Amino acid sequence: MDIALDQKVLPRYPFLKESQELARRHVESLEEFLASSPGAAALDRAKERVIAALTQKKEFQDEAARNLRPEFEIAGYALARVLVSCVGDRLLVDRLARYESERASFFLATEDPEIRRFVAMSIGIDTGADALPVIDYVELVTHMRDLRWRLVNRDVRQGTVHLAPGEIDDLIRERIRVILVDHMPLRVPSGICERLAPATKEIAALQQQQALEQFGEIKEEAFPPCINALIRAITEGTNLTHMGRFAITSFLHTVGMSTTGIAEIFSRAPDFDVEKTMYQVEHISGRGGTEYTPPSCATMRTFGLCANRNKDCERVNHPLSYYRLRKNVKKKRG
Numbered sequence: 001m002d003i004a005l006d007q008k009v010l011p012r013y014p015f016l017k018e019s020q021e022l023a024r025r026h027v028e029s030l031e032e033f034l035a036s037s038p039g040a041a042a043l044d045r046a047k048e049r050v051i052a053a054l055t056q057k058k059e060f061q062d063e064a065a066r067n068l069r070p071e072f073e074i075a076g077y078a079l080a081r082v083l084v085s086c087v088g089d090r091l092l093v094d095r096l097a098r099y100e101s102e103r104a105s106f107f108l109a110t111e112d113p114e115i116r117r118f119v120a121m122s123i124g125i126d127t128g129a130d131a132l133p134v135i136d137y138v139e140l141v142t143h144m145r146d147l148r149w150r151l152v153n154r155d156v157r158q159g160t161v162h163l164a165p166g167e168i169d170d171l172i173r174e175r176i177r178v179i180l181v182d183h184m185p186l187r188v189p190s191g192i193c194e195r196l197a198p199a200t201k202e203i204a205a206l207q208q209q210q211a212l213e214q215f216g217e218i219k220e221e222a223f224p225p226c227i228n229a230l231i232r233a234i235t236e237g238t239n240l241t242h243m244g245r246f247a248i249t250s251f252l253h254t255v256g257m258s259t260t261g262i263a264e265i266f267s268r269a270p271d272f273d274v275e276k277t278m279y280q281v282e283h284i285s286g287r288g289g290t291e292y293t294p295p296s297c298a299t300m301r302t303f304g305l306c307a308n309r310n311k312d313c314e315r316v317n318h319p320l321s322y323y324r325l326r327k328n329v330k331k332k333r334g
């Protein structure tokens with residue numbers, strides 16, 4: 001399918017090959033671009049994008065209504081991915097991918113049908129389809145949590161899964177999200193990350209603040225029994241499995257503990273090795289692209305990490321929900 005997209009349309013779908021080509025024609029060297037005034041404006045837009053992603057804003061403005069030229073708007077999108085990659089936190093990568101997919105989906109909803117079809121086709125989806133081969137369907141919905149996407153809940157006939165009206169839009173949004181997640185974090189030269197440090201520090205601080213606002217002050221006494229058991233195991237010098245280290249690190253990181261705070265917990269181990277620990281903690285906290293979200297109770301059980309269950313555990317299906325629950329109880333009791 002071949003149509004020429006108007007330059008004004010391209011910033012709505014900056015992940016398209018056509019959009020990237022337009023930006024590349026105007027940005028030869030990233031270093032030089034960042035030193036120019038359009039570069040500074042694009043960086044501001046990039047920051048705005050990441051902050052909107054972090055704060056989960058759902059209002060999207062058509063870039064044509066802004067003053068920046070389309071190629072620099074697209075450069076803003078590219079720079080947002082660079083910023084997130086420099087911060088190196090998996091949660092941020094997920095948030096940006098989600099934001100970008102929702103943004104594109106917002107514009108697609110009212111887009112000219114030909115353009116809509118073109119954008120969808122460019123990511124391998126036919127907007128006219130009312131059924132998908134089972135293999136394609138399963139691949140698309142792997143990370144969709146709503147039960148209605150489970151294959152057992154679908155109308156499957158002759159190797160195809162039938163779609164209800166409107167569902168194709170959800171699948172397009174999900175495909176965009178997955179494509180973006182799969183391509184991040186980017187490998188950014190350290191010199192560029194250093195240059196972007198003022199912006200990445202601001203973003204990291206906002207992220208930290210958000211974590212603190214979500215979970216408030218860290219209260220070890222509200223930790224679920226599984227996490228306490230892991231802390232005890234560390235203190236007693238027990239060798240944890242990778243999943244055990246991942247569970248405790250991602251949990252502590254999500255409730256707002258700093259990398260140094262987490263390393264301090266690991267320092268309770270008799271054979272504590274500061275360098276190795278910092279490397280592992282940073283890696284699990286997201287720098288290596290490892291999945292960030294702490295495991296659910298079901299996963300903890302599968303890996304033999306659900307220890308000392310108590311009656312509050314019956315009310316939750318995630319260690320983070322346990323923590324929230326216990327903190328709220330403590331707050332109410334003053």
Ligand code: SF4
Nearest residue numbers: 224226297300306313
């Ligand atoms: S039920 Fe969940 S919160 Fe409770 S101990 Fe097991 S994994 Fe932890």
